[in-house]
Amino acid sequence: MAEFLSLRDAVKNHIQDGDTVAMEGFTHLIPFAAGHEIIRQEKRDLTLIRMTPDLIYDQMIGAGCVKKLIFSWGGNPGVGSLHRMRDAVQKGWPRSIELIEHSHAAMANAYEAGAAGLPLAVLRGYIGSDLPKVNEQIKFIECPFTGERLAAVPSVRPDVTVIHAQRADRKGNVLVEGIVGVQKEAVLAAKRSIVTVEEIVDDLGASVNACVIPGWAITAIAVAEKGAAPSYALGYYERDNAFYKEWDAIARDREAFQAWLKDNVFENGAA
Amino acid sequence: MTIEFTSSEMMSVTAARALNNDMTCFVGIGLPSEAANLARLTHAPDITLIYESGTLQTKPDVLPLSIGDGELCASALTTVSVPEMFRYWLQGGHISVGFLGTAQIDRYANLNTTLIGDYRDPQVRLPGGGGAPEIATNAREVFITVKHSKRTFVKDVDFITTVGFGRAGKARDNVPNIGRGPSVVITDLCILKPDEQSKELVVTSLHPGVTREQVIEATGWEIRFAESLETTPAPTEQELTVLRELKARTAAHHAGN
Numbered sequence: 001m002a003e004f005l006s007l008r009d010a011v012k013n014h015i016q017d018g019d020t021v022a023m024e025g026f027t028h029l030i031p032f033a034a035g036h037e038i039i040r041q042e043k044r045d046l047t048l049i050r051m052t053p054d055l056i057y058d059q060m061i062g063a064g065c066v067k068k069l070i071f072s073w074g075g076n077p078g079v080g081s082l083h084r085m086r087d088a089v090q091k092g093w094p095r096s097i098e099l100i101e102h103s104h105a106a107m108a109n110a111y112e113a114g115a116a117g118l119p120l121a122v123l124r125g126y127i128g129s130d131l132p133k134v135n136e137q138i139k140f141i142e143c144p145f146t147g148e149r150l151a152a153v154p155s156v157r158p159d160v161t162v163i164h165a166q167r168a169d170r171k172g173n174v175l176v177e178g179i180v181g182v183q184k185e186a187v188l189a190a191k192r193s194i195v196t197v198e199e200i201v202d203d204l205g206a207s208v209n210a211c212v213i214p215g216w217a218i219t220a221i222a223v224a225e226k227g228a229a230p231s232y233a234l235g236y237y238e239r240d241n242a243f244y245k246e247w248d249a250i251a252r253d254r255e256a257f258q259a260w261l262k263d264n265v266f267e268n269g270a271a
Numbered sequence: 272m273t274i275e276f277t278s279s280e281m282m283s284v285t286a287a288r289a290l291n292n293d294m295t296c297f298v299g300i301g302l303p304s305e306a307a308n309l310a311r312l313t314h315a316p317d318i319t320l321i322y323e324s325g326t327l328q329t330k331p332d333v334l335p336l337s338i339g340d341g342e343l344c345a346s347a348l349t350t351v352s353v354p355e356m357f358r359y360w361l362q363g364g365h366i367s368v369g370f371l372g373t374a375q376i377d378r379y380a381n382l383n384t385t386l387i388g389d390y391r392d393p394q395v396r397l398p399g400g401g402g403a404p405e406i407a408t409n410a411r412e413v414f415i416t417v418k419h420s421k422r423t424f425v426k427d428v429d430f431i432t433t434v435g436f437g438r439a440g441k442a443r444d445n446v447p448n449i450g451r452g453p454s455v456v457i458t459d460l461c462i463l464k465p466d467e468q469s470k471e472l473v474v475t476s477l478h479p480g481v482t483r484e485q486v487i488e489a490t491g492w493e494i495r496f497a498e499s500l501e502t503t504p505a506p507t508e509q510e511l512t513v514l515r516e517l518k519a520r521t522a523a524h525h526a527g528n
Contacts, residue, residue, distance in 0.1 A: 026324050026325070026338075026339050026353050027324055027337045027338060027339025027340070028324070028339050028341070028344070051353070052401075071399065072399060072400060072401060073398050073399050073400065073401035073402075074396075074398050074399050075397075075398030075399075077300065077336060077337030077338060077339075078300060078301070078335070078336035078337050079336070081396070081397070081398065082398075085396070086395075086396045089393065089396045090393060090395075090396055101385075101399050101400070102400070103400040103401070103402065103403070103404040103405055104323060104353070104357060104400070104401050104402040104405070105357040105358075105361070105362065105402065105404070105405035106405075108353045108354040108356070108357045108358070109354065109357070109358065111354065112354040112358075123357075123358075123362065123405070124362055124405070124408070124409065124448060125362075125404065125405045125408075126404060126405075127404075127408045127434060127442070127446060127449060128381075128408070128431065128434025128437050128442040128443075129400070129404045129431055129432060129433060129434055130385075130430050130431040130432070131385075131400060131404065131432065134390050148447055148448065178341070178344045178350065179324045179325055179326065179339045179343075179344050179350055180325065180350070180352050180353075181324070181325070181339075181352065181353050182352065182353045182354060184352070185352070185354060211352075232341055234341055234344060234345075238341060239336075239337070239340060239341060241336045241337075241340075241524075241525045242525070242526065244336065244337070245525075
């Protein structure tokens with residue numbers, strides 16, 4: 001059964017230095033509040049997994065939390081590059097990071113395989129791409145029935161998955177609405193999971209086929225109001241597109257980034 | 272009755288015209304998204320637009336900044352999970368056209384969105400593959416739209432993120448269950464199509480007022496021109512009006528709601 005904790009305790013108890021952590025949310029419901037708490041607690045040597053690293057991993061990479069990144073599209077959507085990620089890759093600042101890169105299709109399949117308890121995912125993918133030449137985790141297998149050559153990648157099995165959702169009920173059942181991404185798969189693929197929510201309610205108000213993750217499949221729940229901002233939570237607040245554009249200038253400059261981090265993360269702590 | 276238009280508008284209008292009402296289009300963010308929505312708001316009102324965030328049959332009123340803006344979900348017929356999107360809808364064979372942008376493209380329409388330079392020591396690290404590697408092989412055909420410049424149009428891409436026709440133009444030969452690949456590339460100068468035999472990109476139509484020299488100057492290999500080189504029809508007043516209104520709505524929306 002999910003344990004209700006403060007965000008600080010959830011991160012303190014369930015994320016250790018060196019862990020493999022997946023923080024998912026496909027553009028929508030990105031768990032920024034949890035990412036900032038990880039930065040404040042100065043977690044180190046994390047292997048981070050996420051299809052679209054987005055600003056949240058740019059911030060965590062810039063803050064020095066990350067040794068390795070497994071991803072499939074590392075940009076600031078509609079704006080440009082992730083400059084903290086680029087600085088780490090090109091110049092090793094604040095530390096060098098190892099990249100393992102996939103395509104979206106492969107990562108989506110790998111999460112699903114992780115949730116299904118399988119060691120690998122199989123897809124019709126990577127045909128003609130150079131990605132298999134630079135990523136040892138991409139192999140090809142022959143279909144035993146048709147002989148077709150198919151791509152295989154290891155399933156994603158994080159130590160911890162962190163997601164943000166609209167709400168939980170008092171038993172810890174969680175409703176995820178809108179663009180649901182790979183959140184359910186990521187939670188079920190992980191050994192432990194932390195879900196931050198906008199609010200706790202008596203009744204989830206879920207329709208019969210809604211994406212509900214049962215409380216007994218979640219490790220910890222923490223309330224984090226506006227916990228996805230500057231990403232968004234459908235039904236609660238919109239994506240702060242203006243901030244995504246402003247981030248470009250902040251992240252381009254190491255000093256501007258460090259000043260931003262101090263003012264907005266270290267001196268703006270969660271309760 | 273000359274209508275003034277920019278080369279960017281010419282590109283978007285031409286790219287939009289490549290789409291029709293019966294298509295199911297998997298849309299990349301940026302220029303493809305602008306063109307696809309322009310098509311939907313002009314000659315192809317019933318076109319099915321699909322974004323990789325899981326939004327099926329979406330009809331956004333403003334162009335999304337990201338692939339998963341709330342607008343896409345709110346105006347969609349339904350929204351599915353990302354694994355379902357890639358496994359059932361794309362790999363399952365429901366997409367007629369994948370519409371992609373790129374950072375680099377070469378003469379065999381291979382796309383590079385990974386990096387400039389050497390993989391282990393990149394000069395410029397780019398975002399990576401995203402959905403494109405499988406969109407390009409699982410969609411029945413691929414349209415590409417990108418601005419024309421020597422930096423973008425290179426003889427051989429530094430890295431094949433997403434296959435067009437491979438390093439020698441033969442990457443799709445004898446591969447089962449693969450789409451036919453790029454069928455048209457629309458730039459701000461011209462339209463290019465792969466040669467039927469060699470698969471090398473050839474200019475088939477110049478946009479109004481554009482010269483062969485301009486295209487040669489903006490292309491990093493010895494570009495060839497089709498024997499029956501056409502002139503792309505100029506945008507109509509209606510196309511330009513709809514495009515400008517769409518861009519104005521989008522700018523106002525993203526400026527801070």
